[in-house]
Amino acid sequence: MNLKPWEAIIQEIVDESNRELKESGKGRLIAQWRAKLEKEPPHLALHQIDEIVREARRRLAATSK
Numbered sequence: 001m002n003l004k005p006w007e008a009i010i011q012e013i014v015d016e017s018n019r020e021l022k023e024s025g026k027g028r029l030i031a032q033w034r035a036k037l038e039k040e041p042p043h044l045a046l047h048q049i050d051e052i053v054r055e056a057r058r059r060l061a062a063t064s065k
Contacts, residue, residue, distance in 0.1 A: 006048075
């Protein structure tokens, strides 16, 4: 899947997550983003939201190593 259209969203999720000190805060932040993406235009399909969140988590895991 081409994630380029959502690069700004993914980067914003990663940046906000990096400011969180605790893992529970990071998980809560990602859950909030998922809910936000479901509501806001351009109403994304669930599989698109899953791809965005999956990529954000992959990048967070790569930066935490």
